[in-house]
Amino acid sequence: MVSYHESGANHPLRDWLVQRITATLMAVCTLGFLAMLVAAPPIDHSSWRQLFLPPWVRLAALLFLFSAYWHAWIGVRNICMDYVGNVRLRQILYALVIGALTAYAAWTVQILWGKW
Numbered sequence: 294m295v296s297y298h299e300s301g302a303n304h305p306l307r308d309w310l311v312q313r314i315t316a317t318l319m320a321v322c323t324l325g326f327l328a329m330l331v332a333a334p335p336i337d338h339s340s341w342r343q344l345f346l347p348p349w350v351r352l353a354a355l356l357f358l359f360s361a362y363w364h365a366w367i368g369v370r371n372i373c374m375d376y377v378g379n380v381r382l383r384q385i386l387y388a389l390v391i392g393a394l395t396a397y398a399a400w401t402v403q404i405l406w407g408k409w
Contacts, residue, residue: 315364322357351405
């Protein structure tokens with residue numbers, strides 16, 4: 294029998310719980326963003342920029358996107374564990390996905406708090 298750590302898995306209950314928490318956070322952020330769009334729909338680029346000026350909006354967007362990245366990582370990792378039998382190939386896929394998600398996270402911070 295293969296242990297969780299040998300296959301690259303975490304505890305299944307923790308993964309399940311993280312998936313549910315991140316999905317709930319994303320749903321709440323989506324509803325809040327939709328409410329903002331209904332209340333004051335942006336019609337041009339300047340309006341969109343104004344929408345993201347308050348720090349709490351940028352923080353909510355950051356929370357949403359980091360939740361999406363974590364949610365995606367758990368999903369992709371579980372799919373790889375189930376369907377990629379070759380351990381070396383699975384490790385390469387893990388590295389590629391982690392690299393992409395890290396780049397996305399850095400890009401998210403740069404977009405939300407960089408000069409634009």
